[in-house]
Amino acid sequence: MRLHPLTVVYRIGRRAVNLGWGVVVGFAGAASIPFVDRRLIVVALALALLVLVGYEVARYRRFTYALAGTTLELRSGVLSRREREIPIERVQNVDVSRTIGQRVLGLATVRVETAGGGDTEAVLECVSAAAAEDLQTELRRLKRAAADADEVTEGSDGVRAGGTAGSTGDVVGGAMDDASEVIFDLGHRRLLLASALSFDVRLLSVVFVAQPVVQPLLAPLVGDLAGVTTVVALLVALLTAVGLWLASAARTFARYYAFRLVRAGDDLRYERGLGRRYTGTIPLEKLQTLAVEETALERAFGYASLSVVTAGSVGSNTTGGSAAAVPLATRADVFSLARDLEPFADVAMERPPTRARERYAIRYALGVGGLLALTAAVDALFTPVPYAWAPALLLVLAPVAAHLQWRNVGVALTDDHAVVRRGFWTRRTRVLPHDRVQTAAVSATLFQRRRDLASVAIDTAGGDAVAPDYDAARAREIRDRVVERAWAAVGARRDADDSH
Amino acid sequence: MERLHTRVLAQWSAGALVTAAVVAVVAGAIAFVDPFSLALPPLVVTGAVFGVVFVLGVAYAGLRYRSWRYEVRTNTLYIERGVLTRVETIVPYVRVQHVDSQRGPLERLLGLGTVVVYTAGSRGADVSIPGLAAERATTLQERLRDLAIESEPTDAV
Numbered sequence: 001m002r003l004h005p006l007t008v009v010y011r012i013g014r015r016a017v018n019l020g021w022g023v024v025v026g027f028a029g030a031a032s033i034p035f036v037d038r039r040l041i042v043v044a045l046a047l048a049l050l051v052l053v054g055y056e057v058a059r060y061r062r063f064t065y066a067l068a069g070t071t072l073e074l075r076s077g078v079l080s081r082r083e084r085e086i087p088i089e090r091v092q093n094v095d096v097s098r099t100i101g102q103r104v105l106g107l108a109t110v111r112v113e114t115a116g117g118g119d120t121e122a123v124l125e126c127v128s129a130a131a132a133e134d135l136q137t138e139l140r141r142l143k144r145a146a147a148d149a150d151e152v153t154e155g156s157d158g159v160r161a162g163g164t165a166g167s168t169g170d171v172v173g174g175a176m177d178d179a180s181e182v183i184f185d186l187g188h189r190r191l192l193l194a195s196a197l198s199f200d201v202r203l204l205s206v207v208f209v210a211q212p213v214v215q216p217l218l219a220p221l222v223g224d225l226a227g228v229t230t231v232v233a234l235l236v237a238l239l240t241a242v243g244l245w246l247a248s249a250a251r252t253f254a255r256y257y258a259f260r261l262v263r264a265g266d267d268l269r270y271e272r273g274l275g276r277r278y279t280g281t282i283p284l285e286k287l288q289t290l291a292v293e294e295t296a297l298e299r300a301f302g303y304a305s306l307s308v309v310t311a312g313s314v315g316s317n318t319t320g321g322s323a324a325a326v327p328l329a330t331r332a333d334v335f336s337l338a339r340d341l342e343p344f345a346d347v348a349m350e351r352p353p354t355r356a357r358e359r360y361a362i363r364y365a366l367g368v369g370g371l372l373a374l375t376a377a378v379d380a381l382f383t384p385v386p387y388a389w390a391p392a393l394l395l396v397l398a399p400v401a402a403h404l405q406w407r408n409v410g411v412a413l414t415d416d417h418a419v420v421r422r423g424f425w426t427r428r429t430r431v432l433p434h435d436r437v438q439t440a441a442v443s444a445t446l447f448q449r450r451r452d453l454a455s456v457a458i459d460t461a462g463g464d465a466v467a468p469d470y471d472a473a474r475a476r477e478i479r480d481r482v483v484e485r486a487w488a489a490v491g492a493r494r495d496a497d498d499s500h
Numbered sequence: 501m502e503r504l505h506t507r508v509l510a511q512w513s514a515g516a517l518v519t520a521a522v523v524a525v526v527a528g529a530i531a532f533v534d535p536f537s538l539a540l541p542p543l544v545v546t547g548a549v550f551g552v553v554f555v556l557g558v559a560y561a562g563l564r565y566r567s568w569r570y571e572v573r574t575n576t577l578y579i580e581r582g583v584l585t586r587v588e589t590i591v592p593y594v595r596v597q598h599v600d601s602q603r604g605p606l607e608r609l610l611g612l613g614t615v616v617v618y619t620a621g622s623r624g625a626d627v628s629i630p631g632l633a634a635e636r637a638t639t640l641q642e643r644l645r646d647l648a649i650e651s652e653p654t655d656a657v
Contacts, residue, residue, distance in 0.1 A: 311620070438621030441589035449586065459621035476588070483590045487575050490594045 003063050006105045007126045008056045013101060015052060065124060067138055070146055072112060074122055086121055089146045090114045092286055092310060094139050096132045098277040108132035136281060140267055180264035184326055184337060191256060194328035197298050198252040199245045256327045268308065286310040288462025290338050290431040299427065304334040308341065309462035344417040344431050349410030355451050356469035360402035368394045411467040411478065416489070418458055418482050420465035430465040432458055435489030440479045444472060458482055501569045507610045508631025509565055514606060516557025524550035570629055572643060575651070577617060579627060591627055595619045596648035601641045613637030617644060
């Protein structure tokens with residue numbers, strides 16, 4: 001199959017826009033040089049355009065793709081040729097994105113990702129919007145057929161079985177797509193709220209950090225009245241904070257505009273974006289962990305966000321492809337949605353022993369002590385610091401901070417999942433299915449051992465979760481149980497597969 | 501529970517020797533330039549720093565050796581190590597992707613080997629057991645490989 005012919009127009013247009021400014025500058029620059037005929041410049045530009053058009057047409061003619069049974073085949077390249085085959089079974093994600101220009105021309109870019117490597121394995125730029133959707137559906141159907149074939153027969157027969165399963169799966173696949181249900185629609189109200197709440201409270205500290213820096217800069221402008229400069233400096237800092245807030249709100253707004261999550265069979269599809277539309281498919285069978293995140297601000301209003309992590313999304317930018325997120329919903333909605341995707345039982349979280357809280361308090365107090373020593377040293381050795389003793393006031397906050405940190409730590413083991421929670425500014429609750437666990441470890445630093453505490457780290461292919469500062473014996477118990485369950489879960493799946 | 505071969509102490513001590521030499525040379529150079537006008541004899545500084553760092557390094561190697569334990573269990577590989585932060589890791593064989601054995605020049609000289617076990621995990625994706633006698637490294641690699649194949653997972657990821 002070929003790309004859409006308008007691809008040529010779109011790509012030339014995009015290059016023209018990108019290079020347009022350079023051309024204008026070059027033109028003006030060249031025209032200002034004497035002895036250079038303007039007609040010559042026009043000819044040069046026309047030639048460049050011709051080369052560009054020629055290249056894009058050649059690229060279009062060279063680029064073919066085909067879905068052949070169990071593989072996606074790509075042939076491309078003008079000067080150096082490339083042929084690539086991607087086994088459909090290995091496909092993790094199929095993303096469709098549409099820029100404004102593409103929407104005008106009715107085009108879309110399709111990106112196909114597998115778990116290997118950081119780069120996207122296949123980029124189809126551009127196909128018609130309808131073809132993009134068809135491709136997404138078709139890839140999903142073939143993938144399912146391939147997976148079914150694997151379960152029925154193993155080895156070389158699987159290929160043929162895949163073919164037949166594919167032809168019967170057509171009807172099933174179609175029916176399943178019709179049965180796709182919207183499980184989450186962000187809506188305008190929640191979008192605005194999500195944008196407003198996207199602000200990180202910690203950014204407010206910018207105001208206080210910036211204020212003493214800005215003040216001396218303003219002093220010569222405003223005059224010597226100390227009171228006035230302070231007020232103006234605070235105002236500038238406040239405006240900066242508001243600006244930052246608006247910027248982050250605008251970013252969130254554009255990113256999650258018209259966000260929708262659709263469940264079609266075993267796949268999760270999402271659509272989002274204002275300028276550039278993204279749609280993606282996440283195969284739920286590849287789900288590694290679920291993460292519910294609540295910032296301090298969101299917690300205060302009873303909201304939370306959800307992300308679904310699949311293998312291959314670690315390290316890469318999780319906002320892009322492999323991790324889908326519900327940007328904002330009420331806590332209850334987020335948890336019921338999470339349970340929809342990965343049914344985990346609701347059990348009470350177990351907190352670390354209170355001696356962990358003492359440890360945090362001492363740690364914060366030591367931090368304050370360090371700060372105090374620093375200001376005192378600067379005061380004594382270099383330059384007088386006003387209120388050098390002021391950091392000591394932070395000591396009052398140490399127990400509070402320790403308590404808040406301790407309060408937000410939790411761990412729970414259910415029959416099929418481990419749930420790990422931590423963090424105050426952003427509280428992350430990670431749900432790890434037992435059959436996704438790769439390794440589990442208990443670690444204890446020197447300071448933890450003094451208090452007979454230890455942390456449990458549970459690792460999956462989609463990131464790890466650490467439950468900090470539990471009683472050492474309890475930490476080992478948690479780790480052993482997780483591994484035991486992982487073993488049992490994988491074994492159970494194997495037995496089920498054997499009995500086919 | 502198995503321990504590492506005692507020859508690993510020689511390997512790690514050699515590492516300490518190199519570290520001590522580098523740190524000593526840097527300290528000596530600083531004493532020679534003398535930015536704080538302390539007027540310390542550079543050679544004495546070099547010798548003293550070398551001695552202290554080397555002794556600390558050897559002591560650390562000893563503690564590290566004492567902290568190392570591993571066990572090939574029925575369904576899992578158990579590893580315990582760490583001086584300041586003690587880590588006890590369990591790797592189920594079903595999760596093993598592949599097993600490597602590595603031998604650096606010094607290890608070859610000492611007749612030692614390192615076995616590295618890879619999983620599909622994100623942070624502890626590779627777990628290595630250093631300081632194994634050469635033949636133990638080979639048998640351990642083969643044993644782990646066999647156990648990984650035996651427990652053949654349906655979906656490694």
